[in-house]
Amino acid sequence: MGRRSTRSAVALAAVLCLLASASLAGAEVTQEGNLRVSFTGGIAPNALPRKGRAPVKVRFGGEIKTIDGQAPPQLREISLAINRNGKFDFRGLPACHYHQIHPASTKEAIATCPDSVIGEGVFSAHVELPEQSPFPSAGSVTAFNGAFHGRHVIFAHVFGTAPLPQSQVLVFNLSKGSGAYGTTLTAELPRVAAEWGYVSGVSLSLSKVFRYKGKQRSLLVAGCPAPGGAEVAAFNFARASFGFEDGRNLGVTMTRSCRVKQP
Amino acid sequence: MTPLPGTHRAHSPTGLDVSIEVPSNEAPDGFSASTVKRTVIEFPEGMTVSPSAVAGLDACSEAQVGLGNNDAPTCPSGAKLGNVTIETQLLKDPLQGEVVLAKQKENPFNSTYAVYLLAKGLGFYLKLPAEMNLDQETGQLRVIFDNLPKLPFENVHLDFRGGPTAPLVTPNTCGDYTIKTEVFPWARPNEPVVDSVPMPINENCEGGGEFNPRLQAGVENPVAGAKSPLVIRVTREDGEQNLSKIEVTLPKGEIANLKGLEVCPEDVAASGNCPAGSQVGIATSALGTGAFPLFVPQAGKEPTALYFAGPYKGAPYSLITKVPAQAGPFDFGDIVVRTAIDLNPVTAQVIAKSDPLPQILEGVPIQYRDVRIEVKKPDFSVNPTSCEQRYVTTTITSIDGTEAHPSVPTKVGDCGALNFGPKLKFKVKGGTNRGDFQALTAILKTGKKEANMSRVQVALPHALFLAQEHIGTVCTRVQFAADNCPAASVYGFARAITPLLDKPLEGPVYLRSSTNPLPDLVADLQGQFDIELAGRIDSENGGIRNTFETVPDAPVTKFVLKMKGGKKSLIVNSRNLCLAPVRAKVRMVGQNGKRHNERPAIQTSCGKKSKKGKKK
Numbered sequence: 001m002g003r004r005s006t007r008s009a010v011a012l013a014a015v016l017c018l019l020a021s022a023s024l025a026g027a028e029v030t031q032e033g034n035l036r037v038s039f040t041g042g043i044a045p046n047a048l049p050r051k052g053r054a055p056v057k058v059r060f061g062g063e064i065k066t067i068d069g070q071a072p073p074q075l076r077e078i079s080l081a082i083n084r085n086g087k088f089d090f091r092g093l094p095a096c097h098y099h100q101i102h103p104a105s106t107k108e109a110i111a112t113c114p115d116s117v118i119g120e121g122v123f124s125a126h127v128e129l130p131e132q133s134p135f136p137s138a139g140s141v142t143a144f145n146g147a148f149h150g151r152h153v154i155f156a157h158v159f160g161t162a163p164l165p166q167s168q169v170l171v172f173n174l175s176k177g178s179g180a181y182g183t184t185l186t187a188e189l190p191r192v193a194a195e196w197g198y199v200s201g202v203s204l205s206l207s208k209v210f211r212y213k214g215k216q217r218s219l220l221v222a223g224c225p226a227p228g229g230a231e232v233a234a235f236n237f238a239r240a241s242f243g244f245e246d247g248r249n250l251g252v253t254m255t256r257s258c259r260v261k262q263p
Numbered sequence: 264m265t266p267l268p269g270t271h272r273a274h275s276p277t278g279l280d281v282s283i284e285v286p287s288n289e290a291p292d293g294f295s296a297s298t299v300k301r302t303v304i305e306f307p308e309g310m311t312v313s314p315s316a317v318a319g320l321d322a323c324s325e326a327q328v329g330l331g332n333n334d335a336p337t338c339p340s341g342a343k344l345g346n347v348t349i350e351t352q353l354l355k356d357p358l359q360g361e362v363v364l365a366k367q368k369e370n371p372f373n374s375t376y377a378v379y380l381l382a383k384g385l386g387f388y389l390k391l392p393a394e395m396n397l398d399q400e401t402g403q404l405r406v407i408f409d410n411l412p413k414l415p416f417e418n419v420h421l422d423f424r425g426g427p428t429a430p431l432v433t434p435n436t437c438g439d440y441t442i443k444t445e446v447f448p449w450a451r452p453n454e455p456v457v458d459s460v461p462m463p464i465n466e467n468c469e470g471g472g473e474f475n476p477r478l479q480a481g482v483e484n485p486v487a488g489a490k491s492p493l494v495i496r497v498t499r500e501d502g503e504q505n506l507s508k509i510e511v512t513l514p515k516g517e518i519a520n521l522k523g524l525e526v527c528p529e530d531v532a533a534s535g536n537c538p539a540g541s542q543v544g545i546a547t548s549a550l551g552t553g554a555f556p557l558f559v560p561q562a563g564k565e566p567t568a569l570y571f572a573g574p575y576k577g578a579p580y581s582l583i584t585k586v587p588a589q590a591g592p593f594d595f596g597d598i599v600v601r602t603a604i605d606l607n608p609v610t611a612q613v614i615a616k617s618d619p620l621p622q623i624l625e626g627v628p629i630q631y632r633d634v635r636i637e638v639k640k641p642d643f644s645v646n647p648t649s650c651e652q653r654y655v656t657t658t659i660t661s662i663d664g665t666e667a668h669p670s671v672p673t674k675v676g677d678c679g680a681l682n683f684g685p686k687l688k689f690k691v692k693g694g695t696n697r698g699d700f701q702a703l704t705a706i707l708k709t710g711k712k713e714a715n716m717s718r719v720q721v722a723l724p725h726a727l728f729l730a731q732e733h734i735g736t737v738c739t740r741v742q743f744a745a746d747n748c749p750a751a752s753v754y755g756f757a758r759a760i761t762p763l764l765d766k767p768l769e770g771p772v773y774l775r776s777s778t779n780p781l782p783d784l785v786a787d788l789q790g791q792f793d794i795e796l797a798g799r800i801d802s803e804n805g806g807i808r809n810t811f812e813t814v815p816d817a818p819v820t821k822f823v824l825k826m827k828g829g830k831k832s833l834i835v836n837s838r839n840l841c842l843a844p845v846r847a848k849v850r851m852v853g854q855n856g857k858r859h860n861e862r863p864a865i866q867t868s869c870g871k872k873s874k875k876g877k878k879k
Contacts, residue, residue, distance in 0.1 A: 099698055100697075102697070103698055103835050103837045104838065105725070105805065129737050129776060130737060130739045130776055131739045131740055131741070131776035132737070132777065133780070135780045161805050162802070164729040164781065164800065164801070164802050165725065165729060165805045165806060165807065165837070166728050166729045166731045167837065168731075190732055191732070196736075196737075
């Protein structure tokens with residue numbers, strides 16, 4: 001390979017890396033009627049082994065708006081199907097129970113199930129009571145490895161003090177995906193402030209490195225599915241969807257890229 | 264005929280000089296002038312009979328006059344209104360006499376107002392009745408002498424007394440007025456000699472038509488929390504527009520003790536014939552124009568009264584002011600004015616709105632100069648327990664619809680002598696585990712001789728979170744005002760016991776829309792009066808906090824707030840309540856400025872369960 005072709009390959013790789021970075025930080029936007037959802041998400045680190053898997057952190061989020069300023073419908077279901085190259089490994093993680101962390105502040109919930117914490121995020125909502133100025137309600141999200149009615153689940157514990165102290169727990173059921181997707185997380189959301197509120201945004205990142213039976217383990221592991229010779233691969237990172245009370249269901253396939261981590 | 268008022272000043276009592284001249288024909292071959300059969304004097308609108316004139320006045324009956332006989336009249340001296348002089352060519356000396364007031368309804372015209380012209384001649388008495396017609400709506404006055412004797416005279420001069428108790432009052436505003444006269448001769452009774460006599464009113468024009476009523480108000484014993492008579496007085500100057508309606512808002516905390524008070528039955532309320540037990544005060548009025556208005560009640564006449572009555576014009580209570588319209592020789596029955604009594608539901612301020620005041624009575628315009636209400640039933644009026652300066656405010660409306668808003672500051676003292684140490688207890692009913700919903704009960708008790716509550720703030724412990732999933736709905740302010748809150752917006756019940764009412768005030772507790780970031784928690788207390796107690800909801804150090812910023816300055820011996828539990832509970836445990844005591848943080852401020860803070864433990868069922876277990 002001549003010097004010129006080498007320079008071209010480096011330049012291409014750099015462009016691909018930039019594109020990869022850009023896609024990780026970017027958002028997929030989908031709209032139906034006046035309702036618009038911006039999904040964000042990705043994995044980190046971006047450099048992953050071609051063969052085998054390495055610990056990763058998965059980030060996922062969604063922002064809900066309307067283009068005409070009306071209040072969005074209530075978000076009632078979140079679904080996230082993760083590419084089968086990413087694997088959950090819950091072995092050795094203690095399971096927390098619903099009643100242990102709800103209701104509770106973040107601090108109390110973590111203190112109750114410290115070893116079950118597997119992630120964190122934020123949650124925002126707006127409450128528009130009749131004749132009342134709308135006020136935001138924001139909270140922190142803490143993810144716990146959990147057990148609920150005999151099932152293995154992920155709890156997303158939401159706690160906020162504004163405007164009043166309140167907590168909520170979203171139960172993400174885990175199921176096997178199909179095709180390109182290995183694991184699907186699905187949660188049904190309760191109504192926010194009865195019929196007067198709406199979720200405006202939610203984000204969650206999952207990661208946990210822990211030791212079990214003398215070995216270091218990670219909640220999530222993934223590899224880079226780049227074909228032989230290629231240093232960069234683009235893949236369908238996840239299929240995300242939000243289901244709303246009015247029947248609308250907005251979803252996207254989030255495409256991300258990775259680069260092969262050199263041994 | 265030339266009727267001339269004694270003054271050109273506006274809105275002033277005035278006497279009157281009336282001269283009727285019938286010139287005799289001196290020509291030897293000429294005809295004599297006809298004798299006068301009837302005279303009519305019509306005064307301009309605005310020139311009316313003065314109520315000030317009747318104070319101390321007396322009247323003469325037909326019997327005392329002796330119409331139809333030649334006996335000397337025996338009218339009381341107090342009945343005299345003026346003098347009369349009659350010059351006739353038949354007599355050397357003029358006839359001298361008096362003009363006296365005739366008794367109401369006991370005169371040849373069976374009218375309310377009449378006068379007699381009584382003059383003594385040589386061996387005879389001239390007795391002439393004259394009718395006074397007063398327009399029942401405008402008070403315009405017409406004086407009619409009819410069927411006069413065929414006595415030839417050259418001049419009749421009537422001189423009605425002047426001064427502050429003169430019988431007439433000039434118009435309120437300056438202008439060129441005219442007095443219309445008609446003289447009917449016996450010769451041609453249908454062909455009167457009509458004339459208009461100018462009556463310029465061009466002095467004392469200032470103030471005519473303005474409206475600047477003044478207010479005085481206060482309590483006799485200005486000690487905080489004391490029971491004391493209350494006086495409210497509205498005055499207006501001569502010439503200003505007359506009073507029509509009076510609305511008074513008492514200062515915060517100036518309230519009434521209705522416990523055991525008899526209420527005037529509705530079937531007699533309109534007549535003012537209320538039982539003595541319902542009387543709470545008296546009323547005094549000064550009516551008329553000039554320096555000596557007529558004060559009602561007059562000595563020796565029936566007293567006035569202020570009665571407490573039932574619902575009126577949407578208000579839960581009313582006051583009935585009964586003023587016997589008796590003055591001098593006149594008795595016009597009772598003037599009854601009803602005043603709706605309502606309470607500001609937030610501040611518990613008493614708001615009294617009078618009906619329109621009568622403007623004319625039997626043709627006599629009532630110019631209100633001084634209206635004084637004295638609420639003096641013992642133990643009825645209760646003073647505030649706050650010593651801050653507060654105000655009696657009013658909206659006083661004139662007959663032309665002009666509004667004035669005079670107010671006066673009021674202040675009581677000795678607030679420091681009042682204690683302030685109410686006790687607030689809490690208990691929750693429900694499971695004690697994390698996630699269990701709670702029915703919260705708060706009980707406030709106050710002691711005797713304590714200042715009333717001004718502000719109370721309760722911060723619940725961090726162990727109790729908002730159960731947001733149970734916020735079914737809230738009552739909008741529009742719905743609340745229409746008393747139409749949805750059932751789902753009821754989250755509790757409240758009851759307030761006050762020593763001033765026969766029954767407790769009680770009602771539902773709503774979440775109601777507000778201008779605060781969160782809906783307010785509102786106790787809609789209903790009973791003899793309706794009170795709404797609104798608490799602002801927010802958080803403090805991660806705990807739910809409720810603040811009642813405006814608590815009425817009224818004594819409450821016990822207040823109970825019960826929030827619903829179960830599926831309507833707004834409170835959920837964020838931890839096991841039995842692990843450690845849960846305490847509320849209470850900050851209370853009395854109306855006298857004293858503060859009382861507490862950290863009461865919230866009573867749970869933890870102890871009870873273990874007790875039961877031990878028994879088993």
